Amino acid sequence: MALLTLDSVSVAYGSQTILKDLKLDVEKGQLLSLLGPSGCGKTTTLRLIAGFMEAQQGTFRFAGEDYTRRPVNKRNFGIVFQSYALFPHLSVFDNVAFGLRMRKLKDSDIKTRVGRILEVVSLGGFEKRFPKELSGGQRQRVAIARALVIEPDLLLFDEPLSNLDANLRSGMRVEIRRIQQELGITTLYVSHDQEECFSISDRVAVMNKGLIEQIDRPETIFKYPATEFVARFIGFHNFVNFAERAESDGVITLRAGDRLFAAVGNPGTNHPSALKGAIRPDDLVVTAGSEAGPARVGSLPGIVKVSTYLGRSYQYVVETALGPFTANQEMEKPFYSGQSVTLQFPPDKLVLVD
Amino acid sequence: MKKSVLYGLLLPGLLFLGIFMVVPIVLTIGSTFYRGGSLTLSGYAHFFEDSYFNQILLTTVGISLITTLLCVALGFPTAYYISRKKARSKGILLAIAIFPLLTSPIVRSFSWMIILGRKGLINDVIVGLGLAEKPLDILYTPTAIVIGLTHLFLPIMIISLVGVLENIDTDLVQAAQSLGASRLSAFARIVFPLALPGLVIGAVIVFVGSLTAYTTPALLGGKQRVISTFLYQNAMTLNDWFLASVIAVIMIAITFIVVGLMNRATHQFNPKG
Ligand SMILES: Nc1ncnc2c1ncn2[C@@H]1O[C@H](COP(=O)(O)OP(=O)(O)OP(=O)(O)O)[C@@H](O)[C@H]1O
Numbered sequence A: 001m002a003l004l005t006l007d008s009v010s011v012a013y014g015s016q017t018i019l020k021d022l023k024l025d026v027e028k029g030q031l032l033s034l035l036g037p038s039g040c041g042k043t044t045t046l047r048l049i050a051g052f053m054e055a056q057q058g059t060f061r062f063a064g065e066d067y068t069r070r071p072v073n074k075r076n077f078g079i080v081f082q083s084y085a086l087f088p089h090l091s092v093f094d095n096v097a098f099g100l101r102m103r104k105l106k107d108s109d110i111k112t113r114v115g116r117i118l119e120v121v122s123l124g125g126f127e128k129r130f131p132k133e134l135s136g137g138q139r140q141r142v143a144i145a146r147a148l149v150i151e152p153d154l155l156l157f158d159e160p161l162s163n164l165d166a167n168l169r170s171g172m173r174v175e176i177r178r179i180q181q182e183l184g185i186t187t188l189y190v191s192h193d194q195e196e197c198f199s200i201s202d203r204v205a206v207m208n209k210g211l212i213e214q215i216d217r218p219e220t221i222f223k224y225p226a227t228e229f230v231a232r233f234i235g236f237h238n239f240v241n242f243a244e245r246a247e248s249d250g251v252i253t254l255r256a257g258d259r260l261f262a263a264v265g266n267p268g269t270n271h272p273s274a275l276k277g278a279i280r281p282d283d284l285v286v287t288a289g290s291e292a293g294p295a296r297v298g299s300l301p302g303i304v305k306v307s308t309y310l311g312r313s314y315q316y317v318v319e320t321a322l323g324p325f326t327a328n329q330e331m332e333k334p335f336y337s338g339q340s341v342t343l344q345f346p347p348d349k350l351v352l353v354d
Numbered sequence B: 001m002k003k004s005v006l007y008g009l010l011l012p013g014l015l016f017l018g019i020f021m022v023v024p025i026v027l028t029i030g031s032t033f034y035r036g037g038s039l040t041l042s043g044y045a046h047f048f049e050d051s052y053f054n055q056i057l058l059t060t061v062g063i064s065l066i067t068t069l070l071c072v073a074l075g076f077p078t079a080y081y082i083s084r085k086k087a088r089s090k091g092i093l094l095a096i097a098i099f100p101l102l103t104s105p106i107v108r109s110f111s112w113m114i115i116l117g118r119k120g121l122i123n124d125v126i127v128g129l130g131l132a133e134k135p136l137d138i139l140y141t142p143t144a145i146v147i148g149l150t151h152l153f154l155p156i157m158i159i160s161l162v163g164v165l166e167n168i169d170t171d172l173v174q175a176a177q178s179l180g181a182s183r184l185s186a187f188a189r190i191v192f193p194l195a196l197p198g199l200v201i202g203a204v205i206v207f208v209g210s211l212t213a214y215t216t217p218a219l220l221g222g223k224q225r226v227i228s229t230f231l232y233q234n235a236m237t238l239n240d241w242f243l244a245s246v247i248a249v250i251m252i253a254i255t256f257i258v259v260g261l262m263n264r265a266t267h268q269f270n271p272k273g
């Protein structure tokens, strides 16, 4: 059974409903991240689980107990805030020791545990500093240490890396993953950065307007987004509306206009009736000239409208009978605007979404 | 701009303060140690030996302390409430809280005379409810002075507390709660220490203001003298400018001691505040 279960939870601010009928399961020891655009309700979900907000409907169960109305300070969850929320008037030691003091531990125990956890986040020797005297990355690690030292049953992160520069960000997310796996703490991680979510999560839940559109392993979401929203969010810029589909020998054949396409289909979740195809700009292959002879499956002639230099590759906007498509291609000599080209849709890259 | 020009801009202000404040204070302090052509401490010795003077001094300090405590006790919850409101309602609530500051202390004192007098509102209610047989003597007592001063200074305490409280991120309180703190202990360990600078500034203003207030004690205190009314009496009615100067110096000294103590206290609580 899942350690954490949100069962049809609804949350509203005043009359505005933010989360509708939300369902979520998290297994023990897993890191699940909530990914979604700004305002989709990630923080709200986290605050609900933390206990800062109450659900209007539904229940929140944790370790078999009903936590829906349990007060914040009786939950034993560690929270790392986006703002870090370090206590400015307390030293690093006192910040980290705060939760242990609340638990009335002996001073000597507090000292060893704070010392140990500061080693884990590589901040040994910083005990006497105050938050003001630390860099952003160090503050972040104090915040993590403060949440970890109470040996929480659940760890909650709200965009913990958004205030750090790019280098520090990738370093810290490796660090967070390492600590999380080392201590085996069940973790919920909120971010709107897909690379961050994919790199550290066991599972990713993609949210849209207060609903979870898809929960899967990062690889699955990356390759086989279940819905158009998820596909768009993770970089599938091209969509095709098909008129009909037929399936044989594991290959799905689709028709749009007078063109035929092939797709392998998602091995996990099948979309038996989905008629919308999605493909990434990187996966479209552009070849020069329009094809001669009968139309081949998975190819589409068009004319280059815009050509942009991206550094490693060129990006083309190609106008076709099925609308415009965006394709990225690495090449020495780019196609020019107005040139006739043919787009190829590899069957294993064309994904069907709801 | 050049440094020298910037210093030049300071000059008018410094001259004004120097001529109209520092010089008179120094002269006043000097004059209290000089009598009959020789240096002496007799002015102070005389003051502290006289039990009537001592009583006035103690009463004044006592009234100021109680007023300060009352302002803290009443002001803190109000300020905390206001500081947690959204910008719009915060503005309205602050305006209401500050409103009394816009009326003159004389008008307010007269209102209190009507409310606190033997035939006033409070006594009417108390006698009417049968809580006491005869009207209580509230007006013209130290209690009346404390009530008047608290009313006078509460807005200042609230403003100075709202100033610090609204800058305390709610995340801090939530972080404390998530680490196991109850609402009360999150308040005591996080909000209160972080609000101390504003609390101290408010308390100093209220205390010093109460110590030096004239109108309110003069109108509500009846025969009860406080330092400032006593000073006025000596200077204007008895024409004893020497004693008046001694009293003034004692007031200045108390003010400095209080400000110093308060600062020390904040530093101890809040080493990095
Ligand atoms: N205190 C509040 N009062 C009213 N509405 C709120 C409040 N806080 C958030 N909302 C609304 O709830 C919705 C979800 O907000 P939430 O903070 O959960 O978004 P988010 O997914 O965390 O976004 P972001 O990535 O920008 O942090 C938003 O539409 C927001 O406007």
Ligand SMILES: [Mg+2]
Pocket: A042, A043, A044, A158
């Ligand atoms: Mg958020």
